[in-house]
Amino acid sequence: MERQILKDRVAIVTGASRGLGEGIAKAFAREGATVALFSRDIQRLQQHEKDIKDLGQKAVAFKVDVADVGQVNQTVEEVLKLFGRVDILVNNAGIAPSMPFVEMPDEVRDSVIDVNLKGVWNCTKAVLPSMIKHKYGKIINVSSVTGPMTSSKGMTVYSASKGAVSGFTRSLALEMAEHGINVNAICPGSFDTPMMRSVAKSRGWDSEDDYIRELGKEIPLGRLGTIEEMADLTVFLASDSSKYITGVEIVIDGGNIIQEHKG
Numbered sequence: 001m002e003r004q005i006l007k008d009r010v011a012i013v014t015g016a017s018r019g020l021g022e023g024i025a026k027a028f029a030r031e032g033a034t035v036a037l038f039s040r041d042i043q044r045l046q047q048h049e050k051d052i053k054d055l056g057q058k059a060v061a062f063k064v065d066v067a068d069v070g071q072v073n074q075t076v077e078e079v080l081k082l083f084g085r086v087d088i089l090v091n092n093a094g095i096a097p098s099m100p101f102v103e104m105p106d107e108v109r110d111s112v113i114d115v116n117l118k119g120v121w122n123c124t125k126a127v128l129p130s131m132i133k134h135k136y137g138k139i140i141n142v143s144s145v146t147g148p149m150t151s152s153k154g155m156t157v158y159s160a161s162k163g164a165v166s167g168f169t170r171s172l173a174l175e176m177a178e179h180g181i182n183v184n185a186i187c188p189g190s191f192d193t194p195m196m197r198s199v200a201k202s203r204g205w206d207s208e209d210d211y212i213r214e215l216g217k218e219i220p221l222g223r224l225g226t227i228e229e230m231a232d233l234t235v236f237l238a239s240d241s242s243k244y245i246t247g248v249e250i251v252i253d254g255g256n257i258i259q260e261h262k263g
């Protein structure tokens, strides 16, 4: 068997029930990590746990809402009891409702901030004592190009939340450098996931496949990113191959944000 670059590492991946988080969790397990799968959808998580174990790899599913600090603290404690340490945290759970700013109820604003910003905050705070104790850690925040670099109509609160994650990443990277902990963000462009497909109807498309295909035509590389491509980058940031990288945002978007004119 080829060398597994996350062998014996313990990782938490949030939002692991589907989309990018599911792909990242499965890639980590293939690379030898023991993976704690966090999400609210325990049924899907248990199926992923089984799939991973059937391949001889290691995973445990945990039902947890990252916006709930009590649940996060309790679940991270369980992970620590089971495995003794957490080496890698991928803050991937996120939501992306699209709505004009003037129509957006404060409750929608709060729900996005609660998951996309406070969720990152809660999980990071819960794992850091173990990482500091072991003088080792990799924190990877799944941000977005939307907010830190670009935006679209309807995305005010999503953009605000992801922009906040950028600032959080930089500041924490400086604080954690002396503890041997790398803190980085990934800024995906458009990836073919359930989240991306869910906006097809609201953007006037009957077919999700047609929407995804058309969207891809505007991207220099001619298509959306795949979950595997996102997982490859996340594995790299979680591994010791990236040990001199901290405090950065890595864009993975098929060249989309560098265009002056689309198409």
Ligand SMILES: NC(=O)c1ccc[n+]([C@@H]2O[C@H](COP(=O)([O-])OP(=O)(O)OC[C@H]3O[C@@H](n4cnc5c(N)ncnc54)[C@H](O)[C@@H]3O)[C@@H](O)[C@H]2O)c1
Binding pocket: 014, 015, 016, 017, 018, 019, 020, 021, 038, 039, 040, 041, 064, 065, 066, 067, 092, 093, 094, 095, 096, 115, 119, 142, 143, 144, 145, 187, 188, 189, 190, 191, 192, 193, 194, 195, 196
């Ligand atoms: N798909 C894209 O093109 C794209 C682009 C840029 C950024 N992102 C970011 O990537 C991340 C994953 O996106 P995706 O496309 O895979 O989305 P998705 O909707 O397909 O999956 C999101 C996951 O997060 C989980 N989740 C949501 N709220 C949660 C909560 N409160 N507690 C625990 N889990 C929760 C969901 O259950 C699901 O497992 C998000 O942070 C998103 O903002 C995605």
